[in-house]
Amino acid sequence: MNARKKQIQKLRFKVKTTPFRKRYYLKQRVKAVYGNIRTRLYTNIKEQVVNTKHGLEFITVLERRLENMLERLHFAPSIGAGAQLIKHRHVFVNGNECTSPGYVVNVGDLIQVKDAPTQKQIEKHIKLGLSRNKRPLPSLRVSVPDYLEVNYYTMSAVL
Numbered sequence: 001m002n003a004r005k006k007q008i009q010k011l012r013f014k015v016k017t018t019p020f021r022k023r024y025y026l027k028q029r030v031k032a033v034y035g036n037i038r039t040r041l042y043t044n045i046k047e048q049v050v051n052t053k054h055g056l057e058f059i060t061v062l063e064r065r066l067e068n069m070l071e072r073l074h075f076a077p078s079i080g081a082g083a084q085l086i087k088h089r090h091v092f093v094n095g096n097e098c099t100s101p102g103y104v105v106n107v108g109d110l111i112q113v114k115d116a117p118t119q120k121q122i123e124k125h126i127k128l129g130l131s132r133n134k135r136p137l138p139s140l141r142v143s144v145p146d147y148l149e150v151n152y153y154t155m156s157a158v159l
Contacts, residue, residue: 034062035079041102064159066091066111067101073150073157075113075122090115105159113155122155 031037045061062068070082070091083101085091091098092112093105105111113122144150150157 030059030062034068035083037062061104064104064106065101066093066098066103066105069105069111069148069157069159072145073111073148074144075155075157085113107159109159111157111159123152 027042030042045058048061063072066086067076067079067082070076070085071079076082076085086098086101086103089097089099090113092114093103094110095112148157148159
């Protein structure tokens with residue numbers, strides 16, 4: 001039986017790790033983390049950051065997208081849900097209604113959710129997340145990145 005396995009292993013060809021294969025797997029990992037972004041969006045962002053340190057700047061642009069910010073702030077359970085909140089006109093940036101999930105938030109921008117039913121759903125989502133993390137429910141302390149300032153009582157945040 002061992003001889004048979006060795007023959008099969010010799011017949012199998014080894015897969016070379018080409019630069020294309022490495023880029024492809026990196027792209028697949030980014031898509032998995034950031035909500036299965038479209039190829040056109042991927043190439044547009046890549047063209048924007050071509051003159052800089054490619055990896056860090058690329059991730060920075062993806063992190064600053066409004067749909068991703070809503071997920072990081074726990075205003076939405078996922079990036080797709082954040083995009084839906086934006087498309088249904090529940091999200092305001094600097095007091096202006098924003099309908100583009102791909103809007104890149106700048107430093108100092110104020111993000112607000114201004115619909116009462118939506119705010120109740122977000123509070124329910126936050127409390128559910130807190131109860132899963134075994135934290136006390138009355139306090140609304142949720143792990144949020146350091147670069148974001150959040151106020152869950154007014155449903156607003158500043159980058």
